[in-house]
Amino acid sequence: MPLSDAIPALLVLADGTTYRGWSFGATGTAIGEVVFNTGMTGYQEVLTDPSYCGQIVIFTYPELGNTGVNPEDEESDGPQVRGAIARNICQRPSNWRSTQSLPDYLKQNQIPGIYGIDTRALTRKIRMFGAMNGGISTTILDEAELLEQVLAAPNMAGLNLVREVTTPTAYEWSDPTIPAWQFNSEAAENLGEAFTVVALDFGIKRNILRRLVSYGCRVIVVPADTPPEEILKYNPDGVFLSNGPGDPAAVTEGIATAKALLLSQKPIFGICMGHQILGHALGAETYKLKFGHRGLNQPAGLQQRVEITSQNHSFAIDPDSLPTAVVEISHLNLNDRTIAGVRHKSLPVFSVQYHPEASPGPHDADYLFEQFVQSMRTARQAVAEVR
Numbered sequence: 001m002p003l004s005d006a007i008p009a010l011l012v013l014a015d016g017t018t019y020r021g022w023s024f025g026a027t028g029t030a031i032g033e034v035v036f037n038t039g040m041t042g043y044q045e046v047l048t049d050p051s052y053c054g055q056i057v058i059f060t061y062p063e064l065g066n067t068g069v070n071p072e073d074e075e076s077d078g079p080q081v082r083g084a085i086a087r088n089i090c091q092r093p094s095n096w097r098s099t100q101s102l103p104d105y106l107k108q109n110q111i112p113g114i115y116g117i118d119t120r121a122l123t124r125k126i127r128m129f130g131a132m133n134g135g136i137s138t139t140i141l142d143e144a145e146l147l148e149q150v151l152a153a154p155n156m157a158g159l160n161l162v163r164e165v166t167t168p169t170a171y172e173w174s175d176p177t178i179p180a181w182q183f184n185s186e187a188a189e190n191l192g193e194a195f196t197v198v199a200l201d202f203g204i205k206r207n208i209l210r211r212l213v214s215y216g217c218r219v220i221v222v223p224a225d226t227p228p229e230e231i232l233k234y235n236p237d238g239v240f241l242s243n244g245p246g247d248p249a250a251v252t253e254g255i256a257t258a259k260a261l262l263l264s265q266k267p268i269f270g271i272c273m274g275h276q277i278l279g280h281a282l283g284a285e286t287y288k289l290k291f292g293h294r295g296l297n298q299p300a301g302l303q304q305r306v307e308i309t310s311q312n313h314s315f316a317i318d319p320d321s322l323p324t325a326v327v328e329i330s331h332l333n334l335n336d337r338t339i340a341g342v343r344h345k346s347l348p349v350f351s352v353q354y355h356p357e358a359s360p361g362p363h364d365a366d367y368l369f370e371q372f373v374q375s376m377r378t379a380r381q382a383v384a385e386v387r
Contacts, residue, residue: 007138009114012146014132021116024089025106027138031153032056032082034134036123038295042360048075050165050203051312053245056083056134060123065090068098069105075205083136084113112136130290156314157288161246165203166224173221176214184366194218195237195376202244202254202273207359215369225253228260237376238267241274248276248286248315255280267375270351272313278351285321289314296361299334300354309354310361348375
């Protein structure tokens with residue numbers, strides 16, 4: 001698209017910093033927390049990840065849209081971000097799987113974007129001063145007017161966004177990872193032994209569900225406010241606590257449910273928001289990180305093993321609040337030493353801050369799904385022996 005045909009767009013941050021560029025996607029105004037993702041691939045998975053609800057995402061990779069979009073790569077029913085920020089935009093994608101261009105996709109889903117700005121400078125600013133609210137607009141080009149709307153928006157701390165992304169009704173997910181994308185032969189070894197998993201949906205990604213099914217699980221997804229009694233009526237072999245957006249401390253119903261489910265002594269596995277919810281249920285606290293972790297190359301580990309992981313989160317468990325008598329740290333983020341995984345010392349309960357389903361990202365942590373299956377197998381055998 002020649003710049004003579006481009007629509008001007010304005011980005012204003014809460015501290016008054018402004019950037020002028022050009023519109024891609026929908027026209028209009030979007031307000032949200034401005035964060036950055038350092039991944040070099042997987043922009044469609046990022047845009048459709050419910051964990052990004054309420055946020056405007058800066059993509060640090062310099063050109064976006066080269067491979068277009070397609071239905072298979074969506075992590076939910078459509079884009080979940082409030083807006084997108086890029087350096088350059090590809091208007092004509094080139095990929096055999098592409099069914100639509102990125103600008104047309106965002107326009108169809110009413111998501112505004114801005115391109116043509118210095119995303120390196122913007123990212124450095126967020127790293128230095130922390131994630132903050134911002135606004136993108138094609139209709140409000142007066143800086144003071146847009147800033148007024150940005151300052152009126154709520155901060156992410158204390159915000160419960162789970163109710164915006166959770167499923168309204170329970171459903172069963174049965175699709176595994178498609179054979180062309182299957183990367184772990186060990187997963188198929190579990191298909192002869194079915195385990196029922198109830199997944200509490202705080203904003204779950206589809207590829208997490210696919211990995212659970214690939215490991216032989218029957219997966220029932222339930223709304224975030226489902227009472228523990230209803231969950232246990234499914235007689236699950238295990239419970240999964242999903243990823244999701246916003247402040248975990250504000251998801252009080254999820255914390256109460258997780259706390260009650262701990263009493264059942266059933267295997268529990270949490271990812272991202274689910275990890276933080278589990279932390280609260282165990283008696284720990286969470287805090288907001290300065291700019292969070294969002295990318296595909298975050299190192300995590302503890303002793304003699306390092307995993308390169310995909311991460312997307314704003315909050316972390318406070319290590320000083322962790323009840324070390326019953327819980328131990330299983331993984332640390334090796335960039336900043338924040339907690340990246342915890343494990344109960346006596347119950348089959350564990351969680352990680354990162355995304356082992358790796359969509360997009362490396363597959364180093366896929367073994368965690370096998371650990372979850374093994375914990376359910378052990379629990380089932382223990383019940384059989386008692387009988």
